[in-house]
Amino acid sequence: MPHAKTALILSGGGARAAYQVGVLQAIRELHGDSSRNPFPILCGTSAGAVNAATLACHAGNFSAAVDALVDVWRNMHASQIYRADPVGMGVAGARWLSALLFGWVIRRSPQALLDNQPLRRLLERQLDFRSIERSIARGSLYAVSITASGYATGHSVSFFQAHPEVATWRRTQRTGCRTRLSVEHLMASSAIPFIFPAVHLHREYFGDGSMRQLAPISPAIHLGAEKVLIIGVGQVREVLTRQSSRRYPTLAQIAGHALASIFLDSLAVDIERMERINRTLSQIPQSLREQGDLRLRPVHSLVISPSQRLDDLAARHAHALPWAVRTLLRGLGAMNRRGGALTSYLLFEQAYTGALIDLGYTDAMARRDDVTAFLEL
Numbered sequence: 001m002p003h004a005k006t007a008l009i010l011s012g013g014g015a016r017a018a019y020q021v022g023v024l025q026a027i028r029e030l031h032g033d034s035s036r037n038p039f040p041i042l043c044g045t046s047a048g049a050v051n052a053a054t055l056a057c058h059a060g061n062f063s064a065a066v067d068a069l070v071d072v073w074r075n076m077h078a079s080q081i082y083r084a085d086p087v088g089m090g091v092a093g094a095r096w097l098s099a100l101l102f103g104w105v106i107r108r109s110p111q112a113l114l115d116n117q118p119l120r121r122l123l124e125r126q127l128d129f130r131s132i133e134r135s136i137a138r139g140s141l142y143a144v145s146i147t148a149s150g151y152a153t154g155h156s157v158s159f160f161q162a163h164p165e166v167a168t169w170r171r172t173q174r175t176g177c178r179t180r181l182s183v184e185h186l187m188a189s190s191a192i193p194f195i196f197p198a199v200h201l202h203r204e205y206f207g208d209g210s211m212r213q214l215a216p217i218s219p220a221i222h223l224g225a226e227k228v229l230i231i232g233v234g235q236v237r238e239v240l241t242r243q244s245s246r247r248y249p250t251l252a253q254i255a256g257h258a259l260a261s262i263f264l265d266s267l268a269v270d271i272e273r274m275e276r277i278n279r280t281l282s283q284i285p286q287s288l289r290e291q292g293d294l295r296l297r298p299v300h301s302l303v304i305s306p307s308q309r310l311d312d313l314a315a316r317h318a319h320a321l322p323w324a325v326r327t328l329l330r331g332l333g334a335m336n337r338r339g340g341a342l343t344s345y346l347l348f349e350q351a352y353t354g355a356l357i358d359l360g361y362t363d364a365m366a367r368r369d370d371v372t373a374f375l376e377l
Contacts, residue, residue, distance in 0.1 A: 012046020022360020
């Protein structure tokens with residue numbers, strides 16, 4: 001199979017994952033045979049897991065898979081992901097308020113800030129998980145993994161479906177578990193802490209896969225990848241100028257900072273670690289590596305990430321949210337530039353997701369020579 005060892009890694013980031021669709025659209029355009037899947041190994045986390053699962057379910061036709069993603073993300077509304085109506089938001093708010101005021105009496109904590117059952121219904125309509133096994137049998141897909149984080153053990157678990165020769169793995173705080181993937185795995189992987197409820201899987205509750213994911217590239221390597229294309233949802237090597245501020249950070253700023261540490265930081269660190277290992281291995285002759293039984297191997301990578309700050313982009317489109325959601329976020333201080341980070345994860349509205357798709361497409365086409373060479377198109 002051509003490119004049998006090439007993996008696509010899609011990270012988490014809520015609504016930011018629309019950026020990945022724009023990159024995939026550009027790859028489809030650069031791809032000579034648009035029906036053949038150029039990524040036999042697919043690894044997704046959180047919202048990136050939804051995109052990876054869509055590609056896996058349509059592995060027999062890459063062009064159709066991209067079309068399915070574009071159709072959903074171009075026409076996205078918050079109500080398709082979580083209850084954004086006044087009643088739904090009011091019920092969620094009342095639960096949190098009662099827990100804060102009377103938690104010692106009712107002895108029951110609210111599960112999450114938002115009800116994401118609409119997302120479950122959307123996934124059930126859009127995805128046929130039975131096709132994954134058929135694609136593996138036909139050879140159009142080698143492996144797909146969805147990563148979630150266990151609340152009881154603290155382990156990062158990559159649930160995968162793959163060719164029979166792929167073995168499970170166990171490392172410090174991370175595990176690979178062979179299973180038949182389903183909507184439950186996607187709901188667990190995308191359960192942003194505090195915002196969406198955890199999901200019970202395999203004897204424990206799981207939340208967003210980006211939590212405690214110390215090595216986001218690791219699942220792809222365990223699944224046999226020799227090359228990885230990584231589509232991030234934040235500027236991987238962003239350098240910000242320190243600014244003085246006497247204003248106390250809003251709840252939205254604090255929440256956005258916490259989510260950035262979950263979704264963005266570990267990927268940037270892992271990319272840096274992989275590049276350092278590759279440089280070290282390049283200095284060791286192949287003959288010496290074989291004599292010393294060094295099982296490390298260089299993993300070639302290409303990283304595509306946003307050329308603009310998505311926080312600022314989200315702040316410009318925040319008005320597109322339903323008024324009930326805007327009211328909630330305004331109370332947290334998220335409806336301005338300083339709180340744009342939190343908004344950028346929850347802004348499931350077509351004005352914003354469409355802008356992200358356009359940005360992803362533009363960024364990928366700006367690096368068309370790199371993409372073409374890396375994928376040997």
